Amino acid sequence: MIHSFSSKVFNCVNNVFLLLLSAIMMFPLWREISISLSSKEEALRGGLFLWPREFTFSAYRYILGTDYIWAAYGNSIFVTVVGTALALLFTSSTAYPLAKRTLPWKSVFSVIIVFTMIFNGGLIPTYLVMRQLHLINTIWALIALNLISAFNVIIMMNFIRALPEELEESAMMDGANPIRIFFSLILPLCKPVLATLALWIAVGLWNNFYQAFIYLNDKSLTTLPVLLRLIIVGQQQESQLGQASDTATESVIAATILVTLLPILAVYPFLQKYFIKGALLGSVKA
């Protein structure tokens, strides 16, 4: 036997512990899945939900049959996709010059950018600025607010600094201008960090509730988190007025939550491979 007995015991205990831990972490999600697949009355009864009770798809059929969920989906997808793409573009174009040692006034720029990490204008000044830019009640408000985060810029900056200078010099000797170098050379090499940032930004935009609530007034611009909030508040409203409706039952809320989660959950595995690939990538060949 190659493994000693104590090592085997350790593996065993370790595995059990990790299994329990993951079960506990999975449980809230699993509970929502079970509730969403239960009937309306059973969902209300509460208690421990290990399996769906009175298995039915009626909650999903209801929520997917409404048109407001598709409108909210559309808005959320637009914000996330366009927002992430633009954010990556802006963040990397900010980080690349800052990563070069020869940039004039580099320290000034760095200080200004780090300054925004510590101090924020506050809600009302930001709102007034957005109003001057005529961005209130447009979907671009959400995108504009999350374009550049100082933290992300610093991460990218450090990553680009780690890339060898010889690469750029060799490209420049071949006649490439800085824009060409940026798009064809630097960005592809930054895939791991871009993937990481993309994931963070995308999740942030997808889950963005507060900004969507404050800046978007029109009903046609609701995003998924705002919609979810509406439904849950609607449930409280109804119990005050004694007028029940179908939207706000527990099972429908659970179904809406899952429908909201699904896209992000689906995207994660695809971006995972970039993390791993990036770590093994070496570009300077001797």
Add this chain to the structure above:
Amino acid sequence: MKKNGTWTLAAAGVIALGALTAGCTAKSGGPGSSPADPSTAADGGQSTSNEKTITYQFLRNWAATEYPADGGEGRIEVLKALEKAGIRGFDFKMQFASGDDYNTKLNLLATSGQLPDYFDIDPQMLPRFVDQGLIQPLDEYLKEAPHLVKSVPEEYWKQVTFNGKIYAVPNGTRPEKFNLPTVNGYNIRQDWLDNLGLKKPTTLDELHDVLKAFVTRDPDKNGKNDTIGLGVNKNSTFAPIFGAFGIQPTFWMERNGKIQKGLTLPEMKQALAVLQQWYKEGLIDHDFPIMEPKQMQEKLTNSITGLWDGDGYYVDKSGNNVVEALFNKTPGAKVAILEAPKGPDGKQGYAEANSYAASPLRALSAKAQDPKKLFQYLDWMANDGENGGMNLVLYGIEGKDYTYDKETNTINQKTTYSDLYKRGYSNPIRMMFITDRRWAKPPVREAIEVVNRHLIRNAMWNVVPAEMDYPDLEKKLYQEYLVKIITGVWPVDKYDEFIQKYYDQGGREIEKQANELYKKLNHK
């Protein structure tokens, strides 16, 4: 090798500047911008060939998920009916925000000068808006709206009067008795009473005996000792018990010509003693200080609770998701409403509800255009006659969505609320809120009337500024003493300590301001 730094820097600067300018102009006309920009709320809107149509912006604190973005069929029908009634050139656009952040949003809109024309507002925020000149007085416009004025009780107008002028529209009610604002009372499982051969309790002592029976004698006959007596949660106020001694802790009660907060009165200790005793005997749910309202509802549905503070709506199964589940699970269940239990001195009463709580006030922005027309619209909505819009707005099209039985004064709704909202009717567009429960079935109507037979009234609903300065007195300090005394951690006499602390930590100021305001309001 020195790169051509200066040239690159200059070129980059020019590009950046160009992109910025281009970006700015492109964003204001971006694909996501809405057709009606609310930042121009004061503008006139579209003008048709003959007359100028004013589109009023409404903001409601309501979660209206199904409401269509353009107002749907409801808006078209309402506008048609308005034309018939002689109100021309009127259009509206609904916007919604809901939940606790509504006030944040309202404040933001106010700060940036973008308040909608007519919007919901909390009674606590109203004084501030009046001071800052954000809303205008309504007295002259109310002259255009006789139906509206008639439907709102006199006391409510007092609450929204500042410096002699009215600044907001409270809720109205229809004249029928079942439209009174208070609907909360003690609900009891009638089938459990029948199972145990008990009558409905009318006094605190009888209530105590019934609760004891609920806890010990297995009223749901399932062989298990799993039932609890009084179901409460961490937000419960035990109002009916305090009512049995003639007071409510958070209400202003009149004593010797002045008013005092209920929680400073000696009757509190009597009520607390009763509650402490009941808790000791296990008649009150032991976990109540940490229980969320949702958990309490679950206990209801699972037939664990026998007595609880609920709405009159609970007696009928269609009133509420919770009751629906209860009746589905336990088909033989019967819920009845109790008359307020009598205390040892013969006093009784449920806490009077402030109609405020059901729906906020409505205020008119100082920059609103043509408020006269707006109030004509609101009056039309308050009119339930032939020429009025009340039934159309609330219930939809007669015959298709509902039928009105004149004899029993009942509205039978054929369409569900979800469908009504989807088509643009009912609660989302209810800018004039008049409590109308003609849709309620007879058991519910009777329950509501029972609740309203004995009420403990609040001498003054207005909030004084000092209460905003010391919010924790009621929310934290009182709650702490309440819970600790009821659960027996502290003796009842320790409550005197609370009264002392209350006065020292700001209660005196609150009482002084309240009495000044009370004198002013009642010497008119």
